[in-house]
Amino acid sequence: MSVASEYLQVSRESADELVRRHAPLVRRIAYHLMGRLPASVDVGDLIQSGMIGLLEASRNFAQDRGASFETYAGIRIRGAMLDELRRTDWAPRSVHRKTREVAEMIRQIETETGAEAAEQEVIKRLGIGAQEYHQVLADAASVRLLSLTAADEGDEGGVMDVADEGSLGPPENIEREGMRDALAAAIAGLPEREQLVMSLYYEQELNLKEVGVVLGVSESRVCQIHGQAVLRLRARLTGWRG
Numbered sequence: 388m389s390v391a392s393e394y395l396q397v398s399r400e401s402a403d404e405l406v407r408r409h410a411p412l413v414r415r416i417a418y419h420l421m422g423r424l425p426a427s428v429d430v431g432d433l434i435q436s437g438m439i440g441l442l443e444a445s446r447n448f449a450q451d452r453g454a455s456f457e458t459y460a461g462i463r464i465r466g467a468m469l470d471e472l473r474r475t476d477w478a479p480r481s482v483h484r485k486t487r488e489v490a491e492m493i494r495q496i497e498t499e500t501g502a503e504a505a506e507q508e509v510i511k512r513l514g515i516g517a518q519e520y521h522q523v524l525a526d527a528a529s530v531r532l533l534s535l536t537a538a539d540e541g542d543e544g545g546v547m548d549v550a551d552e553g554s555l556g557p558p559e560n561i562e563r564e565g566m567r568d569a570l571a572a573a574i575a576g577l578p579e580r581e582q583l584v585m586s587l588y589y590e591q592e593l594n595l596k597e598v599g600v601v602l603g604v605s606e607s608r609v610c611q612i613h614g615q616a617v618l619r620l621r622a623r624l625t626g627w628r629g
Contacts, residue, residue, distance in 0.1 A: 401445075402442075402445040402446055403445075405441075405444075405445040405448070405456060405460075406438075406441055406442060406445050409441060409445075409456070409457065409460055410438070410441070412441070412457065412460060412461060412464065413434055413437035413438055413440075413441055413464055414434060414437075416437060416461065416464050416465055416468065417430050417433040417434045417437055417468065418430065419592075420433060420465075420468060421433065422594050424472075428472070432471060433468045433471065433472075435471075436467045436468050436470065436471035437464045437465075437467055437468050439467055440460075440463040440464040440465075440466060440467025440468070441460055441463070441464050443463060443467070444456070444459055444460040444463040444464070445460070447463075448460070482526045485523045485526070486523055486526060486527045486618060486621075488513065489509065489513065489520070489523050489524075489527070489618050490618045490619075490621040490622045491622070492504070492509050492512055492513055493509060493618055493619055493622040494622035494623070494625060495512075496508055496509065496512065497622065497623070503578055503619075504619070504622075506520070506615070521611050523614070523618075524610070524611045524613075524614030524615050524618070525607075525610050525611065525614055526614070527614035527615075527617045527618050528610050528611075528613040528614035528617060569624060570620070570624065573619075573620050573623045573624055574620065576623070577616055577619060577620070580602070580612060581612055581613075581615060581616035581619065582616075583602070584598055584602070584609060584612045584613050584616060585613070585616050587601060588613060595609045595610055595613070596609075
């Protein structure tokens with residue numbers, strides 16, 4: 388056996404061992420994501436796409452990356468799952484259209500008044516009932532949950548998407564940093580309660596029920612506040628979409 392063949396054999400065995408040892412990580416990430424997704428999403432599909440991400444990570448990982456394999460693989464696994472969610476977008480076109488309309492109305496009101504768009508004002512201008520509006524908020528809280536600034540149907544990616552930043556050139560890295568700064572500023576400018584929900588949900592990783600306990604409100608109300616925050620962010624980050 389040549390030196391090259393021996394190297395390839397060792398590399399293959401090393402990759403297989405990495406996959407075997409880190410397979411539980413795929414399930415952990417899948418079930419963590421499922422806690423934030425509608426029941427219609429199949430966890431088996433997430434696990435399958437996550438395993439593909441793990442396989443790719445095991446083949447591409449280099450020891451000199453400056454990060455542990457688990458950290459590197461976690462990013463690739465989660466990214467593969469998000470890609471699967473985008474490909475199999477569970478939300479009908481009507482949901483995308485309604486959330487788009489609400490976000491645009493919020494943008495219009497805040498541009499005109501220079502103040503936060505109040506729920507009742509948005510409902511009044513849209514000419515819909517409170518129940519329909521709250522359903523839009525609930526849909527907004529689940530549609531592309533991990534891509535707050537994802538563009539409309541047919542567009543790709545968003546500020547919060549997972550990407551292999553090592554593959555980005557200087558212009559792309561500058562743009563990505565700019566988007567992150569814009570997102571951070573937009574979150575900081577949210578009404579206090581919406582900002583708190585976003586912090587508890589994304590930073591502290593509490594589920595909706597746990598956030599409700601902290602705020603002293605129902606889980607459905609937390610979902611509405613969350614959806615309102617998502618749509619307000621979409622409205623305020625219009626310039627970064629498309």
